[in-house]
Amino acid sequence: YLSDYNFFVTAKEMDRNDADENSIDERYSRLTALENMGVVDDYSLIMKKTIFVIGVGGVGSVVVEMLTRCGVGKLIIVDFDIVELSNMNRMFYNMNHIGMYKTDACVDTLKLINPKINIEKYNINIVEDYSIFYNIFKTKKIDLLVSCVDNYSARSIISQVCNEFDLVWFESGISENAISGHIQFVIPGMTACYCCAPPLVNFESNFSEDKINSIVMNSENENNSKKLSSRTCAASLSTTTSVIAGILVNNILKYFLGFGENSNFLGYHMIDDYFPRYSIIPNKECIDKWCRLRQKEKEYNKNEKTKNKSPYKEEPSRSNVSNGELLENYSNFEVIESDIHMESSKNLLESLNNLSISELINKLDEVSSK
């Protein structure tokens, strides 16, 4: 039944500018220059990766454009929203897109940038159409997930499914007043997942029909409360979303191409051009059983590595998700010193209850700067 939602874009006709190898070389000349300059060893690795982007609004639409221009192999995009006039204050969409599904507008725009883009789209709400969302993980090869959603319910589901499929992902967010944002890089079992910080989730058991129903209900409440306060709609700035998207995709490039250091958590506060950066280790008592399992796996592998002094190896993945290659890149990320130790900071955990995301980020900033 996936075919109902699925739409492959294959530019059959060769563009005159893309007719031969030379023009492909020219298209990517400013990217492969990174090799000549000694920044990366093999830029073409990015052209073999499949990235799954959830949400193509303010941040997500800029992320998919950047990934297209950077030459990513394949994109899978998900959204259910429609382009409105009030979206013209953000990057990416234009007046011709008003009334279109955001996913359709993305496909059209990305084809104008690269007619050969390999892109697959789903017009679904991942909370309400959970089984379709889950099935994408089961049936597709995915190298990385990028979350650009704007609500707790979607983030909670993404976190849980990434833990289950042991998939590395990036979370991103912008504050309601548009003047700050953050990215978070999540390696299941090695860094805090979205459920390790209790106030961010509102369910207690693991994946089940009941849980999904509860999330859907909470999602409705969230939407209703948004409607009630619609007189004071959230602010947004193309500038803040682009800074977050740019930093996010640069961290994706570092991760896949094996250079530089990945930030675990990086914030941006436009008021004073402040960029807090720190690591958050996972909570051993995380309510997500998949998170706890991944923690034990990674701990076991780390011990094995230390014992045998052999290269870091993971046991064969139980899912279709190809994470063998990803493990090579784990060497670029190591949680050596942690500014925030969830497990041992019971008081901190308690103080985090009932906070909004922006309040939580401020709280984390406070703790980090102590």
Add this chain to the structure above:
Amino acid sequence: YLSDYNFFVTAKEMDRNDADENSIDERYSRLTALENMGVVDDYSLIMKKTIFVIGVGGVGSVVVEMLTRCGVGKLIIVDFDIVELSNMNRMFYNMNHIGMYKTDACVDTLKLINPKINIEKYNINIVEDYSIFYNIFKTKKIDLLVSCVDNYSARSIISQVCNEFDLVWFESGISENAISGHIQFVIPGMTACYCCAPPLVNFESNFSEDKINSIVMNSENENNSKKLSSRTCAASLSTTTSVIAGILVNNILKYFLGFGENSNFLGYHMIDDYFPRYSIIPNKECIDKWCRLRQKEKEYNKNEKTKNKSPYKEEPSRSNVSNGELLENYSNFEVIESDIHMESSKNLLESLNNLSISELINKLDEVSSK
């Protein structure tokens, strides 16, 4: 003769989505929300400003798009370059723009975002067509200049003309390997101009025909040396340019709307997500006489302010550039502590000789982090 280069875009036909006040409200609802959230007092101030953007390449094209989406009153854009296939790795341009002047492609794209955009374009090289460039300052009301050029000669000319017309401006730059960039906020006489740091300029006297000729010659040398090394073309990444553009336009918003703090110099290093930030005070022996004059004026005004405890007032401007309003915003920027004191650091100045911009930035980082 300006009319030869000048092209006004006036969308005569009303767009159906923009037909009434309600749709204008809707277009800007996510921006005016900044007022409801207490971030700014009066967002509409930005709609009265004219911003002069020099260069619409990697950074500049994203800057003009952001300014359009943020609702800036009027844009004046300058470039002489043509869109190529190798530009597809950067944001903004698409395949339909290949072969067009970048300024024309900008006008077309920005009209798709806001059909009522007030924009004026000049297809000129500001070094070779200096007198046309200079005439724009003499004949137009400009509230701010943004430099998004990629060479010393253009930056030197911009710095000198902004000092002469006492115009506040932002400088921006990306390293040749695409992995770092910076913005610099220049208030003539209050912060270091581009000529205060000697290695960045290669002429010694003030504005004269000779100087312009010398810059044009140096520009040719620069182009020749670029051609010689064209086998290793500069790298570029849409991500890094967008981060710099986003931070830059956020600083423009802070400056015009009177909130937050403006960074004097802010860098971005993608390798380790590092963002150095500091102030550079002007060099009292700057080779640019207009810079020295502005320093004395600002010093005089500061003393007057201290003496009379009266609001900061500047003497009437000698040019057509309206900088009366700008002065109100000076209160948002104060060089209180300076990490780098050009005047007193003779050794530092000597050590900066013959450095490229990226080397200079690294050097400044070193000094700043000491």
